[in-house]
Structures are given as structure tokens and as C-alpha cells.
Amino acid sequence: MPIATTTGRVISYAWKNFARNAWIGLATVFVLVLALLSVNVLVGVSAMMDRAVTILEDKVDISVFFKQGTPDAILQQAQFFMAGLPQVANVTLNTPEQALEAFKQLHATDPKIMEALAELDQNPLGASLVIKGKHPDDYPFLLEALKNPQFGFAIESKTYDDHADAISRVRDIGNSGRLFGAILVAVFAIFSAMIVYNAIRVAIYTQREEIGVMRLVGASSSFVRMPFVVEGLFIALLALLISAGIVAGIVAGIQPQLVQFFDGADPGLRAFFVGNFWQLLAAEGGTLAVLVTVSSWAAVGKYLKR
């Protein structure tokens, strides 16, 4: 049996089946689109949660303020020591002059502070170190490391805002969201499988006469089955394209609002979908293809018994 001829006929029959049962097919497409959208909402929210945690984690640092008049050698020793720790991502040393300049810029619009500052005859600020750890869990260790007797005595104060509550809350929301989303996706997957199965069964029921004739005149089981499987794949492809279009539209639409919500930072939603486009397409398309193939295969099986 020539493969090209048979493939052409299978696709032709599948298309005719789809056209004859257009409403059933479109209803199935609708349900699959809902299922795919729920999956994409889940992965999108998950990506945003991860991004929110990253943004918060980026904001965590330790600011170490040294006493006025601390010699440069001590400051550099502290910077060198801290920078050498494997837990440290980077260390920035701000000289008293830089600290004063930064302070002035920060309060440039506040005349009272600026006047008070002008009355002082010397720089009231000391040098400071800003230390960023590689991981939030490293900060307790870094705080201990700052007690090093070689420079610990010169430290006037330390500020450490770990944003631990915020990070924990975002993580909790993310985990709850993922759990709820996974349940939602599982429910949609089961509904989708049932609906696809029943849609194919209805399509087959309307064509049982044709199937009977096909069997009677010597069509192989696979030739009878394949058009229904391919029809299922048409439905899956259509659902995939529609849901991809909807997701692209929604992401483009809500990205500016999300930037505001993230306080000007990139929420990473668009980057996530663009960066993972092929992986998502392969995962969702592959799952859908397996779902419709198995459903169609099983649904036709009933009519192939002798």
C-alpha cells in the first residue's frame, strides 16, 4: 500500500469528518482551549512568583557603617575579607565622600535637611560597605563574619533587612497557586479527555454506516482508525493555535500593568513565554496529541470488533 497515497486519503477523510461534525469539533476545541489556558495561567503565575522572589532577594543586602575616621587600610581589609567569602556575590565600598554625595542626592528636594547639612563644618558620614550574598540563607553567616576582630571594632552599625516575611509570603502564595493550578489542570485534563473521547464517539456514531462499509470491503483496522486520530489531531492543533494567540494577546496586554505592580521592575512574564516558547509548545502540544490520539484510538476500537 503506497504510504503517500494512503496518508493523503487518511488526511482527506479526516478533514471531511471534521467538516461534517464541525460543531462537535469546535466544542471540543473550546474545551481544549480552556484546558490549555489554565495550564498557561498556571505556568505564567508560577514564573511571575519566581520573578517576584528574585526581585525581593535582589533587594536583600547588609549595609555596614564604619566609625568616622576609620583608616582606609581597615576599610580595604574589610572589603577584601568579605569579598573573598564564597557566600558573597559582591561588596561595594562607599567612601565618606560618596556617602555624603548619595545622601545629598537623596534629600535634594528637602531644604531643611540640606540646610542642616550645610551648617555642619565636616562630613558627618563615615564609610560604608554594602554586601550582597549569593543566597538569602547566607546572611546569618555573613553577619557573623563581620565580627572579625581585624575590622569588627571599627563598625559603628549594621542594617540588615532580610525581607524574609515578604519572600516567605510570595513563596507561600506561589506554592498554593501551583497546587491549586495543578488541581485545576488535572481536572481540565480529565474533562478534556472525556470530552474528546465522547466527541470522537459521536463523530464515529454518525459515520458508523461508513465504517461498516469500510470493514465490509476490506479496509484494515488502522485505515479505519487513522482518519479519526488525525481528526483529533486537527482539533488539538486548532486548540493549540487559538490558545497560543490568546496567551500572546493577554501577555502583551497586561505586561505594562504588571510593570507598575512590580514597582517598575520587569515582571518577566513576556520574557518567560518568549524564552520558553518552543518548550511550552512541545510540552502542551505533545500532551494534547497523546490525549487526543489515545482518546480517538480507544473510541474507534469499539466499532472495529468483528
Next chain:
Amino acid sequence: MITLENVSKIYPPDVHGLRDISVTIDPGEFVSIVGQSGAGKTTLARLLIAEERPTRGKIEIGGWDITRIRSRQIPELRRQVGVVFQDFKLLPKKTVWENVAFALEVAGAPTKRIRDVTPQVLKIVGLEEKGQRFPHQLSGGEQQRVVIARALVHRPKILLADEPTGNLDTINTRDIIDLLLKINAFGTTIVLVTHNREVVNALRRRVITLANGQVAADHKEGKYLLPS
């Protein structure tokens, strides 16, 4: 050659469709299988196209033991045994040409072969001018001829006709029987399942009479022996 050896078919719980039947049909024969309702005619027809399996016994077609036939081998059998039913089983949304070509399409025949064979079989059954008509635009006899044409596209060695004239008037019945005789003259074995007394008596060919699932008579130039 068709050989049935001690074939029985029992439907659960214990309804006997056929009881220990042994029959041999030679290549090129024209055999009528007659019997009253429930005699086992249709059961026998279904066994010959492997739509059912016998409970006991062995059936061979051209030396092929179809008692043990695998599911994937059934399409091959159905291309060797053409089937004609009383209720035509034509696809109403396809034209005559498409209905006949369909049998070749689903069997994976190349397009060129379909274009060659379809007009040939339509000519054999006398419908070469009506290829573009739909089944509802044909008479009952013409519809049955389309079915015969469809059964012939695979050039089967055996043509099984199960009550092919059951829905036809006398004139169309005569036409169909003449057509079957013509096909038989080409060398195709014809197995005609019928309860039409006039047809059987006019044929003067071999008649196997079934009663209660058993062979009640088997005559070379037989007649319809059963009461009306």
C-alpha cells in the same frame, strides 16, 4: 474451494445456529443456500466472511483456514470474498462511481488503478452511464448492481450474496440473477443465500437446503424443496 468440516455455531447460552455442517463448494460453482428463517443461512454467510467464528469445526477458503484467522488478516479475506447484502449498504452521500471506488480507496489501491477498474466494473453491471448519480436516484435493482460492482472491484474468487433480491421486484430480481450468472461465467464462485423459490427453481444449479442448522438436502441441480 470452500470447505466446511463439522462446523457448529452455538450462541450463548445454547442456541444452535449451525449443527455439525460439512460442505464442499468447488471453484466456479454457483450454489444456492436455501432454508426458512432461523435455518442458519445468515449464520453460514457470516462465518464465510469471518464476521463470526465457528464454535467447532473448520472452514477453509482456497486452502486458507479462516477458523483461526487473525483480526489483521480479515481485510485480506474480505477482498477475496465479495459480499452483497439485501439492504445494499451503499453510502448515500457518495455517487455510484464514488461508492465503487471507495472499496479500492480504503484498500489502498493506487489512484490509477481506481480510475481503470471502476469504469470496468460499472460496465459489467451495466451502470457505466450512471456513475455520477446518487443511490437515491437509482431503482432498487440498480442500487443492488452498484453493490455487486463494489464487491467485484477486488476481483474476488468468491461472491457471497445474502438475499440480494429480497427487496426487489420480479423484473429487477431477474436482472440481478442474470448478472450473478454472468459473473459466475467469468469463473467467480457464487454463493447465493436466498429463500426465493422462483429464483432457485429457475437457476437449475446446486442447492443446499438448511433446516434447523443442519444440511437437509444437497442436490447438484436442485429445486426449492421447502414448503412456502
